[in-house]
Amino acid sequence: MTISGVEQAGRVLRVLHVEDSDLDHQLILAQLSRAGLRIDMERLDVLPAVLAALDRPWDAIVSDYNLPGFTGLEVLEAVKDRQLLTPFLLVSGEIGEDAAVAAMRNGASDYLLKNNLARLAPALLNAIDAVDSERARRAADDELVRSKQRLHQLAGHLQTSVELERAAIAREIHDDVGGSLTALKFDLAWIDRHAKEPEVRQRVAAALETVSSAIDASQRIMHNLRPAILEQGLVAALQWMTARFERRTGIEAALRVGEERLALPSGVPLVAYRTAQEALTNVSKHSGATRVDIELSLDSGVLTLEIRDNGRGVEAGDLAKERSFGIRGLHERAATVGGWVDLSSAPGRGTSLILTVPLEADAIDALDDATDFDKDHGNSIWGRA
Numbered sequence: 001m002t003i004s005g006v007e008q009a010g011r012v013l014r015v016l017h018v019e020d021s022d023l024d025h026q027l028i029l030a031q032l033s034r035a036g037l038r039i040d041m042e043r044l045d046v047l048p049a050v051l052a053a054l055d056r057p058w059d060a061i062v063s064d065y066n067l068p069g070f071t072g073l074e075v076l077e078a079v080k081d082r083q084l085l086t087p088f089l090l091v092s093g094e095i096g097e098d099a100a101v102a103a104m105r106n107g108a109s110d111y112l113l114k115n116n117l118a119r120l121a122p123a124l125l126n127a128i129d130a131v132d133s134e135r136a137r138r139a140a141d142d143e144l145v146r147s148k149q150r151l152h153q154l155a156g157h158l159q160t161s162v163e164l165e166r167a168a169i170a171r172e173i174h175d176d177v178g179g180s181l182t183a184l185k186f187d188l189a190w191i192d193r194h195a196k197e198p199e200v201r202q203r204v205a206a207a208l209e210t211v212s213s214a215i216d217a218s219q220r221i222m223h224n225l226r227p228a229i230l231e232q233g234l235v236a237a238l239q240w241m242t243a244r245f246e247r248r249t250g251i252e253a254a255l256r257v258g259e260e261r262l263a264l265p266s267g268v269p270l271v272a273y274r275t276a277q278e279a280l281t282n283v284s285k286h287s288g289a290t291r292v293d294i295e296l297s298l299d300s301g302v303l304t305l306e307i308r309d310n311g312r313g314v315e316a317g318d319l320a321k322e323r324s325f326g327i328r329g330l331h332e333r334a335a336t337v338g339g340w341v342d343l344s345s346a347p348g349r350g351t352s353l354i355l356t357v358p359l360e361a362d363a364i365d366a367l368d369d370a371t372d373f374d375k376d377h378g379n380s381i382w383g384r385a
Contacts, residue, residue: 012038013128016053018063018075020045024114028062028091035121051078058086060128065092065099073099076106085135087127091120155332170226178218185211227273234262234269235296238276242294249284251292258297267337268357272296272305275330275341275355279307287311287351301360303339308352314345330355 015032019025025043032039041062044050047070061079063072072090079088090103090111100111109127112120188211192204223229229237235257246253276294283292289311297304330353331341339357 012040013059015039015041016058016061017041017043018050019043020067031117031120037121050075054078054082060087060124062089062091065090065095073103076108080107085131087131089123089127152335156336166225170222173218173222181211181215230269230273234264234272237273238296241276245280251289253292256295262298265359271333271337272355274333275305276307278330279353283309303357303359305355306352310350313347313349314351
């Protein structure tokens, strides 16, 4: 027999023995002691006392099957109802095959006959080791969940910090750079009005053109950093973005909205705007598309934004690259407002990016079944966390 974690630890095992025969109790205790185990075993044979004892910590429970007024299966059921992660061994003098199978199905770790206790110590150790491993696995899973939560919180904090920094830079550009360029433009215009020499006026005209381009560039940078047009609503901002994208790239772009006026919670318009901005940037850089369609809708308390193109599509492996942060960033940004991003694509058949944000608590349950169906039948390569 291999040395278990319990034996290596050398700990005293606290065992609850549900047994009405003191002689059988002493036999089992002697059997475990002969196997070299350090046992602290308490015998109980009244159901209320057994149920009360379940509130205390035990390394294992060893139970007879037939007891005065109850059975070992009732004790096992109580262990399950309380969601106790405690090994349960059924040790009986008379137990039919059906009862043994029922006990194992209900979560018993093992069952043995009283006339053959040679396997009791190994069975007890194996059951305790299995539970210890399960506790360690659950603790690791819980820590992983907490770690993911901390990462989500950090990502949300970073997204918020980035937006605040962008807003601060945009204000500086507007107040300092923009103001200085505008003042310079007025001065150049004054020089142009009063200059007599053609060479001077020619130079001034060139300077005015350069300053005008710089002003346009600063305004474009300010819009990218902090879209002031969002103050006019998400729909207006998307209309401006779509028209500007089409003029800049030559790619045909169309926007379809379900409602012109949307009352959205704080933070949601900016998330939707940044999602569309990132998606359109990817379309212009990587897709080779000739058309992109943007659709915004609000239905049953759920805001949906879809950006769909007819480009070359995205390979699933592209998203697995170590430095593929664009879509991951969108996913984390969406999580800050309780939403998520799905990306569906097929080579040569374009790409569809969908942002979904439930705006009402009861809208999430209605979405779960539909989301599961889409994942089972669609070609999503990036979904909810």
